[in-house]
Amino acid sequence: MSLRIALLGLLTAAGPSSGYDLTKLFESSISNAWQARHSQIYPELNKMAAEGLVTVEEAGPRGRKSYAITKEGSAELRAWMLDEQPERPHRSEGALRAFLLPTLEPHEAVALLREQAKTHAAKLAQLEGIRARRAESSAWRKPAFGRYALDLGIRQTRLMLDWAEETAAEIERSAGQD
Amino acid sequence: MSLRIALLGLLTAAGPSSGYDLTKLFESSISNAWQARHSQIYPELNKMAAEGLVTVEEAGPRGRKSYAITKEGSAELRAWMLDEQPERPHRSEGALRAFLLPTLEPHEAVALLREQAKTHAAKLAQLEGIRARRAESSAWRKPAFGRYALDLGIRQTRLMLDWAEETAAEIERSAGQD
DNA sequence: CGTTACATGTAATTAGTTACATGATTGT
DNA sequence: ACAATCATGTAACTAATTACATGTAACG
Structure with a gap:
């Protein structure tokens, strides 16, 4: 639907x-x-x-x-x-990876998270570029179209970036204590 | 897969x-x-x-x-x-709703967002309850299983809650100026 | 004249949902 | 006896991806 x-x-x-x-x-x-x-x-x-x-x-x-x-x-x-009901089934490979992180060796998990942080940083830069350049450029009939979704996308990308970096740091810290 | x-x-x-x-x-x-x-x-x-x-x-x-x-x-x-490649297709009804917000009257959009904020607040409380009660309760072989995904879920839910509230406030403000 | 972009479709396969179907064990 | 839970499956359908197939218009 x-x-x-x-x-x-x-x-x-x-x-x-x-x-x-x-x-x-x-x-x-x-x-x-x-x-x-x-x-x-x-x-x-x-x-x-x-x-x-x-x-x-x-x-x-x-x-x-x-x-x-x-x-x-x-x-x-x-x-x-x-x-429409609010909560429909939701699938996220990102969240699945988060769950599965403990299947890797700590140093592998850290490397993976750092790699992902890079990808998220690049995406964040791209989305912020779109926001900076928006205004009348788009074909929308109302200027508001796209704005809320773009804002949400930027927040979500920043969240993934922060989470990846902080989780990498945390794993590094606790692995170092072994 | x-x-x-x-x-x-x-x-x-x-x-x-x-x-x-x-x-x-x-x-x-x-x-x-x-x-x-x-x-x-x-x-x-x-x-x-x-x-x-x-x-x-x-x-x-x-x-x-x-x-x-x-x-x-x-x-x-x-x-x-x-x-595995990092960025696979991603579908989110939440983000789709965000994009479509301008199809509603401002007061309808505000009401919808406030309703969703409530749902997210309830889910957040539930997830934080799980985090508080975790420890040895779970059946995982390593205690770390579930922890990273739970942390990510809490962050994402809080993000949706904040976004809904802030966007509702913003729409209310700009509609009031009309 | 050749390449790129425009433009629309169908077929085969995989992924996921809903509904149907059956039966065994446990607890009251 | 009855209900709840355990336990496994299949069938029909909808959603989505990948691959196949075809042809037109614009640009250089």
Whole structure:
């Protein structure tokens, strides 16, 4: 269901778009929140069109199909935002790795965490760059789109960075006592 | 692949266990990191046994099968921890909601965020309770198992709580200026 | 004329959820 | 006897990934 919601959200945020456009939007704007490949997006758009959540304006070069959200689509999106239960199953390879850290030798765990800290630092720099350069650059209909998710993404990345560094330091300290 | 890793990790952390035990461990200990139903766990254990990553000691009442990790299984787990690429696709309904916040009226968004803050506060209290009561209570072979993942979970939950409250306050402030 | 980007699809496979199905042991 | 818990499985379906397949328009 969430793919559908993400598509309806992008159509609201960016206005009428093709499947191709939406595929790129997944990569460029909400990849921290959700992602999908074109092979999943195209069939879903066709299903949604059949159900009346979006309309197709078949026009444009190369068989391009532009989709626009309908009243029904907006209602579905709104219902999801307001009604849906808060806590759905959540999977995180990062958290799984955290759980499994004690399967490694302390020096290996420390090296792994330091490596990950580097990756998170790079991602953090990238996200902060986006925040600095945002403003009117984006294609959103309201400037607020993307802002809250970006802020959340920056906080989460910083959290992972701090956690990795502090946990590495802690393991080093306790291993040194042996 | 991650289900397999999670199972190998639990068998390392808790020692030989049945599919039933592992199903409960998913619920009670690593639900923040990964979850799986028995209908996914049982077939996966059988596949892993066929591939030699675990051994079956068919014994115990009610057709209970106890699984133990093998050398090959440990090697697979270790390889995943050390070799695997860091950034795999990540989906988060929480982040998707954050992106979609501007589709709501400001007062609705504020109400939603405050509601979520409550949920996160409850979860935080629960996790901190677990941390306070831990020590020798758990079935882990090393006391460190669960500790790093629990710390990470607490940090992440606190982050969501803070983000929800601060974002609610911010939206309220900017909506008040209209 | 060739390459890159645009543009849409389907097929095969793997991962995960929900529902169905069955039976044994323990405790009251 | 009854209920709760232990214990394992399969079937049907939905979600997602990877690979296959095709063709058009724009740019140099």
